[in-house]
Structure formats: C-alpha cells, structure tokens
Amino acid sequence: MRTRSLFRYFDPKFVMIGGAALLFSEGGLANTSELKIQFDKPTFVLPQFSGPYQEREASIAPDEYEQAEYLRELLDAGKRKEVLAELEKFYSIELSPAMLMLQAQVYFSLEMYDKAEATYVDALKRMPQLVRAHSDLGQLYLATERPEKARQHFARAVALGSNDALIHGQLGYLNLTLFGAYSAISSYQQAAALEPENMQWQQGLLAALTQARMFEAAEALLKDMISRKPETSSLWLNQAALALNSENYRTALASLEMAILLGDKDLRNRKTLAQLHLQLGSYDRAIELLNEGLQKNNFDIANIAEYFVWLTQKNMWNKAEQMLKLVEGNLPRLTQDEQSQYYLKIAQIEAHKGRVAPAEAAFKRALELDPTNGDALITQASFLIQQKKYVEAELLLMRAEAVAQVEKQALLGRAQLYVHMQEYESALKQLHAVLQKFPDLLYIKDNIETLENIIKAQKST
Amino acid sequence: MRQLGICIVFATVAGCGGNVKNIQCSGVDWAAEGYKTAVAGESVREFDQYRNRCGDRLEADAMNAYVAGYGKGVAEFCTYDQGYAHGYARQSRRDTCPAELRAEYERGYKFGKFSLERRIESVKGMEEGHEMSENVEQMSNPQ
Incomplete structure (x- = not known):
C-alpha cells in the first residue's frame, strides 16, 4: 500500500464559532475521518430592552411635555399597557416622532412585534434619519429572525453616525453570516474598539479573521485573548483549530489538551485529540483517550478500523491488539456487521503473529457474522494464499467478486492467484475479464501482454 | 305671504342640511x-x-x-411656503402640522406676516411722504 502523510487526509472542515463557520485546511481522502474541533453552539445575545423613553434623538413637541411627564410616571410604575392606551388615543400623525418611538418601544417590550414594526416604520417615514429608530428596528428584525432586514437597518444606523458598539457588533455578526468574513471584519473591529473588554466582539472578529483566512491576524488576536482569559477553554479550542489549519499539530495537540483540562466535554474533540496523539506517536495517551471514549460509547468501529490501519502501518501490532482489547468489552453493543469488522482485525493480528489456527478461527467468525464482509473475504484469501491454500483462496475470491465494494480487488486477486499457481492461461482469461469490466484499468493491458509472452514462450519450448 | 312662509321653511331645512355631511x-x-x-x-x-x-x-x-x-x-x-402664504394673506395659523414639520411652517408663517406688515408700513410711509411733499410745496409757494 502506498504510504502518504496522514495529515494530507484531512477533509475540508468547517468549525463553528460564535455563529461563524471557520474554514480549515483542504485535502481529502475517502475512508478517513475528519479532524474536527467542536466548539460550543454559537451564542448571540440579544440585548435586553433598555427601557423606553431614553436616548431618543427626536425631541418631544412642546405641547407634549405635560403628557410625556405623565407617561414617564406610568412607565416608572411599570404600567406599559396604560402607556399604550394613552398613546393609542391619538392618530399617529398627531404624535411627535419621539412619542412614536416611545410607543414603538413599548410595543417591542411587550413583544407586540407587528405593531412595533409598523410604528417604527411610521416614525422613519416621518424622520428617515432617526438613528435610534433604525437601530431599534434592526433589533426587532433580529428578534423576529429577519436578518437581511436587520442588517439593512443596522447599516443605515451606522451610516447615519451611530457609534454604539452593539450596533457595530451586530452588523459584524450579520455581515459574517449573510455576506462573508471580509464585510464583517471592520464592523467587529469597530465594536471591539468601542468596547475592548467585551469578549463577544473579539470572538466575532476572530471568527471573521479566520474565515477570511487571515490566520496571522487571527492568531495574534487569539494570543492576546488567551493571555487575558487563559481559563477559557473555547479560546484554546480556537487555538487548536488554527494550529490544525497551519498544520502545526503539536500546538494543536497541546491546545486541545488544555481545552479538555479546562473542562471541554465534547467527545468529538477527545476523538480528534486521540487521533493527534496517534499521529504524533504518543500511543499511551491515545489508547487512554480511546479507552475513555469506548467507555462512553463514543468511538465507532469505523474509527477503530482507521486507528488500526495507522497502528499496523507503523508496525505497532501490540498497540493495535491493546486497542482491540478495549473494544472487546463493548462487543455486545456492536451490530453484527461491526462485530464482523472486529473479528477481522483480530484475525489480522493473529495472522501477523503467525498464529494460524486462531487467525483462521477469527476469519471464520468474521464471515459468519457478516458473510458479505468484502474486506474479510479478501484478507482471508490473501492469508490463505500465503498458506498456499489456493483452492480455498479461489473460492473466497469468487465470493468476494459478488461484493460490489471489493469486486475489482477480488477479480485482480484471482488473476494474481492464478499467476501464483502458474496457471497463466487462467490468469490471462481473468485479466481479459477484468479489462472488460473495468476498461479504465489501462495498466492491465501491459500485464496481459506480459502473460501472452509467457504463454507463447511456454508453448515454444 | 304664503310664498314667503314656504321660503322660510325651505331656508331652515337647507340650513340644517348644510351641517350634516x-x-x-x-x-x-x-x-x-x-x-x-x-x-x-x-x-x-x-x-x-x-x-x-x-x-x-x-x-x-x-x-x-x-x-x-x-x-x-x-x-x-406644512411647508415654509405655505406658512408664508398663510401669514402674508392674514389667514389664521393652522395647528394641524405634525411636530417635525411645524417649525418650518411657523417660520414661513411669521415671515409672511412680517413681510405683509413691512409692506403695509412701506405703503403708509409712501402716503405720508406724499402728504409731506404737498405741505412743503404749499409752504414754498404761499399764495
């Protein structure tokens, strides 16, 4: 088998952070699992309603002062419905935009979203540059899950001079989710500049920088964030993700260990950590993590099979056996097909160690549990060829030809078997059959030519 | 007389009917x-x-x-021009303008009213000037 750096096998992956998808390294090969860092679900905190009748940009009309004072008393007493009843006595055109804003805010706070929206829109018709109306309407659209509209109004609020960190941050978030990273960076930077202590903006900026593949800037920001909040496991996870992206696996491993030490409980992160330990050769820790995972029923047989391949490729048969022993206790929880895979691995270990009878028993068990286990059929056939049990091997290969996933392998295996048995005519016939079935296998033609020459030579002697 | 009575009744009905839209x-x-x-x-x-x-x-x-x-x-x-026109025409100032438009309308109204007053003053001044010139003429040409 061709050997390649396992690190090239990473599939493209997207890791969620703060509502943003972070793009990591590309590559990809079937049958390999992704190295993934699992972050907490994105959190986006919609700010609490800050109380109406504050920070308004539009002024109360002089003839409304008395009433405004009365309404304020009602609001202070928490009587929001009474406030609405008072305001609803008027036609909207009779109220100043400031009073309309108050009305809209009270509707909003009472979750009467349709009325709140109509009233904000009304206020904006009369004063299109009312910054507060744009920012409040943006919040309303966020609350009612209409992000495109929310973004429009936040952008308008900013264009009209709003210098509120929250608005910049929300605009950054919406740009990131709707339009991609580049449009979000500046907004997050602005929010972070206005509220440098607010980690939410820094995390948003980090997500935007990473998604924009501005990794150096992201790493620098992350380093700064970690130095300020070293106890935050999600930051270490981010660092691990960035390190993975730059193929700095040792840093990734150390960061993941730190995140887990700080309380990250995600089993998928543990799986990634185990993979990294395996790849970097710290097998004891890998086995320990695998053990933990198996105890929590986290590692499926596909992972085990993958780790098995890694370990055996590195000739770590004892470690592979040790890993399989961990699986043994979980056998009853596995399906029959999965158990079949397990016994195949056992058989491979036994075969490697030259213990023929236990190997045969394990192969037999694997095929009893799943008679269509193509890998088991092919592997056992190969084992039997080594034992020079050609007839049994031929039968297994013929069975394997009926299994789609290994059909090509089985056909070629049988041709190889005939060559072993020096039955060149049969081998030639088999190769013709293979070429007919898989005409893209052009190298077969060379093999056919070679065999034809051998047969010709045999006949001539 | 009978004709007059009918007219009075008709006028009353018409008058009442005029207020009912x-x-x-x-x-x-x-x-x-x-x-x-x-x-x-x-x-x-x-x-x-x-x-x-x-x-x-x-x-x-x-x-x-x-x-x-x-x-x-x-x-x-509720524009400056309308306010000016109303002020200049000595019409009453309307109070129907919403808060955000009121200031412009009232500015126009005040300026319209002021312009009218200026014009009145100026006409008055012209009239007084005419009278004064007549007096001067009489003084300079006593007969």
Whole structure:
C-alpha cells in the first residue's frame, strides 16, 4: 500500500464559532475521518430592552411635555399597557416622532412585534434619519429572525453616525453570516474598539479573521485573548483549530489538551485529540483517550478500523491488539456487521503473529457474522494464499467478486492467484475479464501482454 | 305671504342640511380622502366622524389608509411656503402640522406676516411722504 502523510487526509472542515463557520485546511481522502474541533453552539445575545423613553434623538413637541411627564410616571410604575392606551388615543400623525418611538418601544417590550414594526416604520417615514429608530428596528428584525432586514437597518444606523458598539457588533455578526468574513471584519473591529473588554466582539472578529483566512491576524488576536482569559477553554479550542489549519499539530495537540483540562466535554474533540496523539506517536495517551471514549460509547468501529490501519502501518501490532482489547468489552453493543469488522482485525493480528489456527478461527467468525464482509473475504484469501491454500483462496475470491465494494480487488486477486499457481492461461482469461469490466484499468493491458509472452514462450519450448 | 312662509321653511331645512355631511363607510379611497383633508388644512380628527358614525361598518384598513394619505398631504401642506402664504394673506395659523414639520411652517408663517406688515408700513410711509411733499410745496409757494 502506498504510504502518504496522514495529515494530507484531512477533509475540508468547517468549525463553528460564535455563529461563524471557520474554514480549515483542504485535502481529502475517502475512508478517513475528519479532524474536527467542536466548539460550543454559537451564542448571540440579544440585548435586553433598555427601557423606553431614553436616548431618543427626536425631541418631544412642546405641547407634549405635560403628557410625556405623565407617561414617564406610568412607565416608572411599570404600567406599559396604560402607556399604550394613552398613546393609542391619538392618530399617529398627531404624535411627535419621539412619542412614536416611545410607543414603538413599548410595543417591542411587550413583544407586540407587528405593531412595533409598523410604528417604527411610521416614525422613519416621518424622520428617515432617526438613528435610534433604525437601530431599534434592526433589533426587532433580529428578534423576529429577519436578518437581511436587520442588517439593512443596522447599516443605515451606522451610516447615519451611530457609534454604539452593539450596533457595530451586530452588523459584524450579520455581515459574517449573510455576506462573508471580509464585510464583517471592520464592523467587529469597530465594536471591539468601542468596547475592548467585551469578549463577544473579539470572538466575532476572530471568527471573521479566520474565515477570511487571515490566520496571522487571527492568531495574534487569539494570543492576546488567551493571555487575558487563559481559563477559557473555547479560546484554546480556537487555538487548536488554527494550529490544525497551519498544520502545526503539536500546538494543536497541546491546545486541545488544555481545552479538555479546562473542562471541554465534547467527545468529538477527545476523538480528534486521540487521533493527534496517534499521529504524533504518543500511543499511551491515545489508547487512554480511546479507552475513555469506548467507555462512553463514543468511538465507532469505523474509527477503530482507521486507528488500526495507522497502528499496523507503523508496525505497532501490540498497540493495535491493546486497542482491540478495549473494544472487546463493548462487543455486545456492536451490530453484527461491526462485530464482523472486529473479528477481522483480530484475525489480522493473529495472522501477523503467525498464529494460524486462531487467525483462521477469527476469519471464520468474521464471515459468519457478516458473510458479505468484502474486506474479510479478501484478507482471508490473501492469508490463505500465503498458506498456499489456493483452492480455498479461489473460492473466497469468487465470493468476494459478488461484493460490489471489493469486486475489482477480488477479480485482480484471482488473476494474481492464478499467476501464483502458474496457471497463466487462467490468469490471462481473468485479466481479459477484468479489462472488460473495468476498461479504465489501462495498466492491465501491459500485464496481459506480459502473460501472452509467457504463454507463447511456454508453448515454444 | 304664503310664498314667503314656504321660503322660510325651505331656508331652515337647507340650513340644517348644510351641517350634516353625507358620509360613506366603505368604497371610499381613504388615502385620497386623508390627503384632501390635510391639504385643506383640516385636522386629522375629521376622521372621527367616520369612526363615530360608521362604527363596525367602517372598512378594516380605512383608518390606516386615511392617516397615510393625510401624512402625505400634510407634508405638502406644512411647508415654509405655505406658512408664508398663510401669514402674508392674514389667514389664521393652522395647528394641524405634525411636530417635525411645524417649525418650518411657523417660520414661513411669521415671515409672511412680517413681510405683509413691512409692506403695509412701506405703503403708509409712501402716503405720508406724499402728504409731506404737498405741505412743503404749499409752504414754498404761499399764495
């Protein structure tokens, strides 16, 4: 088998952070699992309603002062419905935009979203540059899950001079989710500049920088964030993700260990950590993590099979056996097909160690549990060829030809078997059959030519 | 005499009938109605009569459409120029303008009124000047 750096096998992956998808390294090969860092679900905190009748940009009309004072008393007493009843006595055109804003805010706070929206829109018709109306309407659209509209109004609020960190941050978030990273960076930077202590903006900026593949800037920001909040496991996870992206696996491993030490409980992160330990050769820790995972029923047989391949490729048969022993206790929880895979691995270990009878028993068990286990059929056939049990091997290969996933392998295996048995005519016939079935296998033609020459030579002697 | 009596009865009925507006509760272009009311300088409260007299028969979206039309009309009505024209024409100042438009209208109104007063003063001055020149002429040419 061709050997390649396992690190090239990473599939493209997207890791969620703060509502943003972070793009990591590309590559990809079937049958390999992704190295993934699992972050907490994105959190986006919609700010609490800050109380109406504050920070308004539009002024109360002089003839409304008395009433405004009365309404304020009602609001202070928490009587929001009474406030609405008072305001609803008027036609909207009779109220100043400031009073309309108050009305809209009270509707909003009472979750009467349709009325709140109509009233904000009304206020904006009369004063299109009312910054507060744009920012409040943006919040309303966020609350009612209409992000495109929310973004429009936040952008308008900013264009009209709003210098509120929250608005910049929300605009950054919406740009990131709707339009991609580049449009979000500046907004997050602005929010972070206005509220440098607010980690939410820094995390948003980090997500935007990473998604924009501005990794150096992201790493620098992350380093700064970690130095300020070293106890935050999600930051270490981010660092691990960035390190993975730059193929700095040792840093990734150390960061993941730190995140887990700080309380990250995600089993998928543990799986990634185990993979990294395996790849970097710290097998004891890998086995320990695998053990933990198996105890929590986290590692499926596909992972085990993958780790098995890694370990055996590195000739770590004892470690592979040790890993399989961990699986043994979980056998009853596995399906029959999965158990079949397990016994195949056992058989491979036994075969490697030259213990023929236990190997045969394990192969037999694997095929009893799943008679269509193509890998088991092919592997056992190969084992039997080594034992020079050609007839049994031929039968297994013929069975394997009926299994789609290994059909090509089985056909070629049988041709190889005939060559072993020096039955060149049969081998030639088999190769013709293979070429007919898989005409893209052009190298077969060379093999056919070679065999034809051998047969010709045999006949001539 | 009989003819006069009929006339008096007729005049009374006509007079009473003049104050009772015939209103429709549906099939009205409410936005146009609101607009017309606004540009006539009348209050949005004109709609109250529809609400009071139609009750449930009033079309569902009548008020919103009326107020929207009124809003458009009032934006055209409550301008500096209109205020100036009203002030200059010595018409009463309208109080139908919404808060955000009121200042412009009132500025126009004050300036219109001021312009009119200036013009009156100027005409008066011209008249006084004419009288004064007549007196000077008489003094210089005593007969």
